[in-house]
Amino acid sequence: MSEYVIIGNGTAAAGCIEGIRSIDSEGKITLISKEKYKVYSRPLISYLLEGKTDVERMKYRGEDFYEKNNVSFFPGISATKIDADKKEISLDNEEKISYDKICVSTGSSPFVPPFEGLDSVQKKFSFMTLDDALSLKEAINPESRVLIVGAGLIGLKCAEGIKDLVKEITVCDLADRILSSILDAECAGIMQKHLEENGIKFLLSDSATKFESNKAYMKSGKEVEFDVLVLAIGVRANISLVKNIEGEVNRGIVVNTKMETSVKDIYAAGDCSEGYDASIGGNRVLAILPNAYMQGFCAGVNMAGGEKEFSNAIPMNSIGFFGLHVMTAGCYDGECFEEKREGVLKRFFVKDNKLIGYMLIGETDRAGIYTSMIREKVPLDTVDFELLRKVATTFAFSNENRRKKFGGVV
Amino acid sequence: MSIRYIYPEFEVVRNENRCIACRVCERQCANEVHSYNEEKNVMISDETKCVNCQRCVSLCPTRALKIVKSDCTLRENANWQNDTIKEIYKQAGSGGVLLSSMGNPKPLPVYWDKILINASQVTNPPIDPLREPMETRVFLGKKNGEIERDENGNLKCSLPPQLELSMPVMFSAMSYGSISYNAHASLARAATELGILYNTGEGGLHEDFYVYGPNTIVQVASGRFGVHEDYLKAGAAVEIKMGQGAKPGIGGHLPGAKIVGDVSKTRMIPEGSDAISPAPHHDIYSIEDLRQLVFSLKEATEYKKPVIVKVAAVHNIAAIASGIARSGADIIAIDGFRGGTGAAPTRIRDNVGIPIELALASVDQRLRDEGIRNTVSLVVGGSIRSASDVIKAIALGADACYVATAALLALGCHLCRTCQSGKCNWGIATQRPDLVKRLNPDIGSERLVNLMTAWRHEIKELMGGMGINSIEALKGNRLMLRGVGLNEKELEILGISHAGE
């Protein structure tokens, strides 16, 4: 009977459990979780603050998930070391457990640069975990002025989540636009305007250089007074377990399309890993939830002796703030086709007769049709691309293709 | 408005409390009666275009629609009735022949409704079709062969060509062109499933339907559209159409607009050209010419297939039928004056020909009087509306019935009688692809099978009541019929007694 150990308890871990169990219903699964909670949806923490969900409903899987899948769950414990020769894992409670296969799904941690005077700030938070969110919630009140450093997804989601709970929110970022890693300037501008209309203030191309208790000194010379500080500058993949035993790492733990690391019997999945990105044809960290699940599942299948490859991962995001949604996928080089209407901007990026990326704002209905075109590399001369740019419809596909899609005998 | 204006015949009544403005009526009306007023979020109607086909009524999901007869009337006049006056207006405006379709709607006598059927009481038992076999199988064809024996004295069992039907009903001729591909598909599939036959009409046989050949009657009419050797050999029987009940004495005219795509190919005429069937067959100017055509077709089909000669019921039908019986035809089909059509001049449809009941009775008796009734089978059509009509026809002497209007009704036809417009909202009498697809042959054939199955049940019930357990014992069994409200002459022609006698 195989012994599987999964380190980390996020979405990738859940995927891994389900992947293993799709092949092997017997093998022993041990789950090492630094957090004390059963698996929950990390991206929901902003919705929790917003009141759209609660701790109970945030659970990613049912209450009996571990029992049903026969998983030994070790909450509140971290793995400190892997001994690949002895096939042993050391835990922070001094125990050691043996393994046949490991899945490292340790996720990522907030990256906090060494700001001067940061120690002087009393109420400062990251926004990654349920605990982060719960303590932030404790710290704020309707009179709070909040400064969020970082106008990325985490920072802005945080802003949306606490908007109605505080008096004032300012978001600053060194970049010249919000969501700089995802959106181009024009889209970012539209979203920024929307956020501003909803009461969020921005200080862009600017960042704190120094903190003094409740005051931030900005690069531009501005000073921002705040009661609560949220640091959402960026994240770093948690790679040390593999790096320490000389496994190949880069910005994340390097894996192939079967989620194998360079170390035998050790797999990695989720935000800590650096896997194949079909949109660029090379490896990179794709820290998005769907990816984490699919990588985890793929790792699980392979760990249990199955055969599975996950080779069509692409970056994609659905981001909404205060009712305005942006969807993006793939990459943005190649020829750009644009559709623009009042409140709607769509950009499609085309290369070699294929759709390789898009960015939609204002109208995101049925965007999955575009996503699938990127993933399936559908040749554009087989579809009515002109129609597709206007509206996402399967009608743009050839009859034959459509028939296949809808069940053979359309 | 002007002198040309005629108030619409129908009114669209929309229950505003129920209308949810889903626009189904708008999408379904090829006549463009309904439209949507976006500003007010309401549906509006243009009644001048309504033909009362009831498509919108049937599809409205909230039962918000009904079509009623307009109550805008001219002053009542028993002689100059509304319709008569409006026809005058139309002709005064157009100078043209009035066209109409489907069967004669005039209140002329329907003899079926004045004939009643017998049932057994006491002296002989009714038979329960649920418990006992009840046979409806019919063979059509000549039955006058001599009994021959081989050298051992055994019967030589060779019969002239016969058509076997599981019940004495067939779908009568409707051409591909006058009705749609899907209507034909429905008829062909249903006929095959039922073990009966359908009839190509004179539009030829679409290549997709050759597989249904054993259940197909291929027609040869005066236009000879789509007739070629393979066509003749494809069917189970060949029918020579001399006339049609709805328009005796005239030919047919399918406008070029309907001769598109496969219709043109199947008819073997150029796209867009009018398909004109002459009034006579130009190779048949007398009975001896008919005999030649009958035998030409028998030659072409190697004497393996029965030849049917179809005529309209006209005044001297008995003599005509006798002539046909002696022409070598295996089956005579007689079409009464209430038979349907895709288009006919109104005056002809409504005034020419005679009722099928009288034609049948006199033909059957005439052939018996001449001792040749068994040399030919008799099929009658022209508004056979129900199982009891079938029973009455058989008892009067028919071997089988042709039905078409009833079949079309099963396919969705609501008898709006505007086939000639080509905009049939039910996908039947149209060639417009968006309308044709409204008739899914899966549904169409199922409904036809249902209808005929129901009729067969009813036929069996009625037969069982009479103590008859095989349809052949009903054929010509006029003692099973009584007339009500008929005069001596009518009873004499029908060969039946009055009820109570």
Place this chain on the structure above:
Amino acid sequence: MKRVYVNEEWCLGCHLCEYNCAFANLGLKDMADALKGKKIFPRIHVEGDEKISYGVSCRHCEDPMCIKSCIAGAISKENGVVTIDRSKCVGCLTCVLVCPYGALAPSEEGTMQKCELCVKNSCGEPACVTGCPNKAIVYEERG
């Protein structure tokens, strides 16, 4: 596993399926009462033009992207039917981002909804199927 399939050849583009769907999932007795003057939120959508049309609803994929992608773990497959636990859904639209058929859309309340083969209402057979006037939508097993 029986699923809803659309036969393009027979779809009339009448959009009745959309109304039948919207009505079925409202749980009301009378359609006029239920839909009069309201915008409908059906779980099936008719696509196409004047000539060709067809309804699109959830295919209940073998390997559903929506389940894998749902950030809330709100989508699952029960007895072959992909269903949404709408109490867990936060309306992030990630499922819209990934569904290759465009079969998911927000409900009136903003949480996502999709065809669940009428298993949660009282229709028995899916309402789009029973209400289709031309058997263009069928509920059947296909290989």
Place this chain on the structure above:
Amino acid sequence: MKREGEVRIPSGCAIAAVISKDGNRMSGQKIYECMKPMHDRSNGLGGGFAGYGIYPEYKDFYAFHMFFDDRDTRKNCEVFLKERFEIVKSEIIPTRKIPQITNEPDIWRYFVTPLKSMMEKMQTDEKEFVARSVMKINTEMKGAFVFSSGKNMGAFKAVGFSEDVGVFYRLEEYEGYSWTAHGRYPTNTPGWWGGAHPFTLLDYSIVHNGEISSYDANRRFIEMFGYKCNLQTDTEVITYIMDYLIRVKGLTLKEAAGVIAAPFWSTIEGKSDPAERERLTYLRTMFPSLLVTGPFSIVLGFDGGLMALNDRLKLRSMVVGEKDDKVYIASEEAAIRSMEPDAENIWAPTGGEPVIIKVKDGAY
């Protein structure tokens, strides 16, 4: 009230028959005695008998049994007969005056042979000539009725209960190798002597119990071939059908039975022998209008044999029994027991299954 022939009268009945396979002649007493236990099946409005082998001394002559309303009718008819036939003997059929039988017409019999010259003139064979002549008298001569016209056989019938009719006709004085009997229960008729059974044509006689539902279909078909159904009775039409099928079309008895009581299509399709299947299909397809439906049990008497047949659903009772060289047929077993208390092998033939009994060749 309309007389028989002007209106169709449905009726229920009793039938009985006996035959000696060895050709032994039996007195007619047994056959009328046997009708007594079936008294309730008749109502006194008709009874009759047919005996075969009863006129051995005139066996080469057609024996015409005739009813005449009066003397003038008879004289006229005799003129007609003499034009067509040589009459070798004419006499009143002897009867016994009994109170149960009244209102009798003049009852005569003629032993005749057709005039060759007339047959040649009409281009017919002998039997066809006789049949047409009988049809002509019965159709055209009011008040004259030929009720028996075969060779070496004769029918005897009257209005009354059959057992009384037997006494009336002194049947104990006749001896035949086979006898059939009939007691009638017409539902609505004043009763007419000619309407009683058996109905005969040439040497075919039929006794029948039933009311066939196919009557008018059969009648209108058979009338195409020169038959005239004057009496509008089932017996008459069945007799003509049998004559047509056997004499005119040349079918065997069994084949004829396969036409009038044709097996159901499902039965035909179930036959394992393909030749049998083909034969039955052929007969049904060729003569659909001669299928007889509705209840009937009939005994067909013919020269040298009997055939008993039920409708294919067996809607009327009929049993058969045997003893030594004799075969008995009756509506009820009681009648058979009356003729032969020790009858064996009593069985009820199934619907549509003909029971054909023939006297050994040369034994009559």
